[in-house]
Amino acid sequence: MASSTTYGSVKDLFENIGKEVQELAKNDAKQYRSQLKGDLSQATYSRNSNGQETPSDPCELNHEYHTTVTGGFDKNNPCKNRPNVRFSDIYGGQCTDSKIRGNDTNNGGACAPFRRLFLCDHHLSHMQADQIDSKDNLLLEVSLAAQYEGKLLVERHRECKKTHEDFKTNICDVLARSFADIG
Template structure:
């Protein structure tokens, strides 16, 4: 599937962007996928136990904080629901690489020690709060949206706090202002 392209990609990034666009267009036109859109769509008001008419706001940040406070009965003990782990992980390393393993892929050849590699930024995602979702009822999609938004807020905070040290470390290299380097070591670029 996917077809072929006669164009020459200027970089690997452009190649992945082109392929991603092709996949997006295929999914968008696939009639079967349209049947599931509403079943997968989350609503922050519903995650909070309200409807859009009764809560009084559509502000995403307000709704996420309301969800967080309600889930924790007015707020958790410090760090109890912190989605980014223990805080001891080296989250934005520029020296460590990915982690590779051959036993994570079904039917992989276990004798050649080759296998799937997780980019380093994916090893320490701010996703520990997602483990708290333990019911898969009709409200799970709404809770998932709220939990992902909450994790993204903390991930953004970490990017922000690590950006200034990055600027200082690379100020003499001409790359100090490249926020993309910091973003590439996070999951914010996944979309």
């Protein structure tokens, strides 16, 4: 930033600083992008004795077979043990000290919004660090959650539109908000 630059307001100054910091962070992140990007077709899992057969299309993933983090008993089903009611006046947001590690226990706890409580991510809660040995396998497990979450949201959105004529929310908005929670 040049020392002779003038700004119309403090807000303009901070916006300029923010842009510069964002650009620096973006450029720094470029060197790590390849280290963080998973390739679904390269994911492997212990139940496959015939070598690597993971579909490259995440829509073809099957929670009973394409996973490394659970040992069966339907723990691999991302929607297992998740309530049918995801958005409700009865359930509300959840506030607790025990759900968030490092949470200040003196103030009643942090609150999770409705959609954060009931995601199809059951299998991820059984994941151990030694079961995920590559970024490709991590992508596999998160893709399973996203696949089941997406299917469930599309079904529920369709049901809601049938019973509530004034419901105008676009399915793309619903999916984007939910996947922001997963990602």
